[in-house]
Amino acid sequence: MSSIELDHVSKLYANGAYGVRDVDLTIEEGEFVIFLGPSGCGKSTTLRMIAGLESISSGDLRIGGRGVNNVAPRDRNIAVVFQSYALYPHMSVRDNMGFGLKMRGVARPVIETKINEAAGLLGLTPYLDRKPAALSGGQRQRVALGRAIVRDPVAFLLDEPLSNLDAQLRAEMRLELVKLHRRLGRTIVHVTHDQVEAMTMGDRICIMREGRMVQVGRPLDVYADPVDTFVARFLATPPMNLIPARLESRGDGLMLIGAGFELAVPERHRAAYQPHSGREVIFGLRPEDLHEAPQPGLQRLDLTVVAMESLGVENILVGQFGLEPALEMSARLSRHFTAQIGATVPLYLDLTPMHLFDPETTRALPRPSLRLVKP
Template structure:
């Protein structure tokens, strides 16, 4: 078991071309951390640098407190599971799983018992004599995991191991990996671009973009307080609705966020002092689709006229895409052309394209972002978390 520490780690391909830029992170012993980001954000490169498969241009990587920059992959005691599985095609399942131990000169009897144990754990016993070509995608994925498990490494590095599986199998394997982590207690670094994996599997998420680390934190913390508009949009499906807006005074300390669509949202009183510096300045308003409801559940919730453009009935819930209309009292002011937003409602709501609805918006989870930096404008945490009531 081992902690992994990255100290100002960079990967440069040319003097000014960075794959990874100044990443510092400490992954605790036994922690399950997710590297999340879009393609080309540097998450796989970071993982390969931890494994020793890519050299580190700047900075230092420590595994178990020991600097490993100059240590070859075979001596780092980490196991990598690749997106492509990378099973040796000329070897049987048993030989694939035994390869790492054989390379380390382990006693053949011990190899056999460890392979048998891992095969039992992963349900691979009937396939031990088969070649990878004769296995399904899910079975190959299990063999790749088995090959990592038999070595009993200090840390598992998983490079998008579920992305080649179909949706159902991916769901099952997600659960399997979480169980495996609980059973083995090893450090796991899991690279993915799938938000569901990020939200459900890890102890912490590390979100990356353009080679840089944007935000690290517990999944629900990051979800509740995205550091930037990028995180706000990337971490959920449908993503957070972001609308250009202006923060205006409404008498005394009161503030109102006005959007181009005519939405005028009174800022909850606990946030007023935090947002005071942005009075009369443009901001970006962020509202999660699930902060809209079909009926109000608190007195400070605000009615929002909503014209349905498209309906996505997902069975368990209903996602409506549409445009926001004017709310009562405040005159609409054009800031930007009206944009479509997504709202997530109960599956019992009946809606059709073209229909006009009046939704209720819980303003407490609202976020405001700085227009220039796109970073979150800090505010106190919402007092009472919103509860969905069907």
């Protein structure tokens, strides 16, 4: 058993500030879980408490059903891979990978077998006799992973292991880590501030803010149904558009009215949002739900272009609408779309995936989920 259970775990520092507060989470055996959040949110502190590198102020931590609050890091049988790789520069790849086993008194033939197996798994066999200085960043990261694999731990803790790599290497290593997880079948906890890593790698995302876990779920579920405006904006680039508005009943319909726009709430959400009629709300819509061509069911909004970002595969438009102070919305459009700065262009909004948030609490107002079919 390699499940990891955090039962109302907190970290309180001597100055009275909480690094982590009341984290309640069960990571199942063999699961790939992402801790996602901005710098200083407590994700690395949580990982370090699991590893035993940080003490727990309150709550209980269990690994494989065994309480480990007071168990030394080396006795938890968990491997940690850090952002810095922490390789010994004077040692070869072979010696770096086997050093931990050597310190534990493992027989040399066993060490060699484990090194060769891990090197084969990670594509490091041709580099076993090189020093770290002769390796690329991606290869050094593989060595750090290999050093963890040879220990045969019950779980791997990865603390922003890809942040030192360039964009191309980072994309390659994301895929390599997913493949590695499938081959090994071990529990992995991966800390990152990168939304792409979170969406593409994990079985579940745990989004943290100010020491607390604000939402836990499968990536597409969290993306489709964020619990508040923080999650809505943090989990994508460009972030969700959040616009002040007011709900008003008109006949048997429901309108969303703001500065420079009036939009009809789709029938799918009408019953859920009707009790909030007459209230101020925050209207949320993701950039990919604005389209350049009219389609049945879409609603028009004219935007004045203030910026265009051409990314090759797509164009990101930032436009303003309404009176002073003007509001802004971002739209993710096709690579064929062009517009001049200052031009007014019509875009067409699909409100089916819309969200409404309470402006005081920032919490999402309940509505029917778009993720009704579970994989």
